[in-house]
Amino acid sequence: GESVGLHLPTLSVQEGDNSIINCAYSNSASDYFIWYKQESGKGPQFIIDIRSNMDKRQGQRVTVLLNKTVKHLSLQIAATQPGDSAVYFCAETPGSSNTGKLIFGQGTTLQVKP
Amino acid sequence: GAGVSQSPSNKVTEKGKDVELRCDPISGHTALYWYRQSLGQGLEFLIYFQGNSAPDKSGLPSDRFSAERTGGSVSTLTIQRTQQEDSAVYLCASSGSSKNIQYFGAGTRLSVL
Numbered sequence: 001g002e003s004v005g006l007h008l009p010t011l012s013v014q015e016g017d018n019s020i021i022n023c024a025y026s027n028s029a030s031d032y033f034i035w036y037k038q039e040s041g042k043g044p045q046f047i048i049d050i051r052s053n054m055d056k057r058q059g060q061r062v063t064v065l066l067n068k069t070v071k072h073l074s075l076q077i078a079a080t081q082p083g084d085s086a087v088y089f090c091a092e093t094p095g096s097s098n099t100g101k102l103i104f105g106q107g108t109t110l111q112v113k114p
Numbered sequence: 115g116a117g118v119s120q121s122p123s124n125k126v127t128e129k130g131k132d133v134e135l136r137c138d139p140i141s142g143h144t145a146l147y148w149y150r151q152s153l154g155q156g157l158e159f160l161i162y163f164q165g166n167s168a169p170d171k172s173g174l175p176s177d178r179f180s181a182e183r184t185g186g187s188v189s190t191l192t193i194q195r196t197q198q199e200d201s202a203v204y205l206c207a208s209s210g211s212s213k214n215i216q217y218f219g220a221g222t223r224l225s226v227l
Contacts, residue, residue, distance in 0.1 A: 034214050043118070043205050043218025044157065089156055093214065099170040100145055100213030104156035 012111040019077040021108045023090035026071060030092040033066060034102065035075045038087045047075070047088075077110075085112045116140075118219035120206050126225045127196055135191040135222045139208030146189050147207045147216060148181060157205060163189060196226045 013019045025033070032051055036044035050057045050064045050073075057064050063076040073090050087109050091102040119138040127133050139146050148160040159173040163183045174180070178196075183189040193200055203223050207216035 032214050041220065043207070043220055044216075045218070046215045049214045091157075099162045099164075100147065100209055100216065101159050101162055101170055101173075102147075102149075102157070102214075102216065103159065104149075106156045107154075 009106070010109045010111065012113060013080050015080060015082060015112055015114050017080055019075075019080045019084070019110060021075045021077075021088050021110065023073040023075075023105055024071060025073060025090070025092055025105075027092060027094065027103075028068070028071065030094060030103075032093045033064070033073050034091045034093070035062075035064060036089045036091060036104075037084075038089065038107070040086075044089060080110075080112050082112050082114060085110055118206055118208055118217050120204075120219035120222050122222060123220065124223045124225075126227065128227055129198060130195055132192065132194045133196055133224065135193075135204050135206075135224070137189045137191070137206030137219060139187065139189070139206070140210075140217055141187075143208035143210050143217070144186065145209045145213060146183060147209070148189070148191050149205045149207065151203045151205055151221070153202075160191070160204075193224075196224075198226050200224060201226045 032049050034049040035047040037047050038044040048059045048064050050066050061078045065074045087107040089104050089107045091104045121136045146163040149157040151157045161181050162170040165186045166183050178194045181191045203221040205221040207218040209216045
């Protein structure tokens with residue numbers, strides 16, 4: 001069945017260090033992989049997406065890497081700041097659907113120490 | 115409006131009662147989604163609207179759950195005969211042309227006693 005999961009529930013990093021959040025997925029037919037950030041008491045916020053035919057995509061301070069061989073997705077945050085503290089979810093879009101339905105993983109909590 | 119608005123922000127109800135949750139999407143967004151988030155969990159897709167029709171309602175957990183959208187704008191999620199396992203945060207999102215970029219509201223926290 002379709003599932004998206006994360007390797008670690010909590011990641012603690014020092015301010016200024018780089019963060020790497022990992023995600024494993026099982027559906028090889030997914031079209032897009034997406035990262036969302038959720039701060040306490042708020043809804044998730046889009047960070048970056050990557051299409052399944054790409055290996056890497058960069059945004060502002062963030063990079064997403066996709067390894068289809070091992071069905072692994074990662075989000076790298078450069079120079080982590082206190083404002084990056086949140087729960088990070090990876091999500092995927094089922095390959096056969098164009099409805100925008102997102103399948104979310106369980107989330108990784110990022111804690112940034114000052 | 116400036117963002118997706120949901121009401122109420124909190125709802126406490128008794129088991130067996132019906133509840134209605136409201137979502138006001140971003141103006142002009144034709145796609146609207148409902149998700150459910152249990153404590154400490156990821157989001158679970160419930161239903162997708164394109165305009166006023168719902169081409170994908172595969173995530174609705176039972177026939178006690180229904181949703182409608184009128185005027186291509188406001189949507190209401192109704193849960194009949196609520197059960198304790200319905201307790202969760204119900205999140206609404208809307209999107210424009212890029213369905214990967216969904217804008218979420220702050221959610222309605224539903225507690226069924």
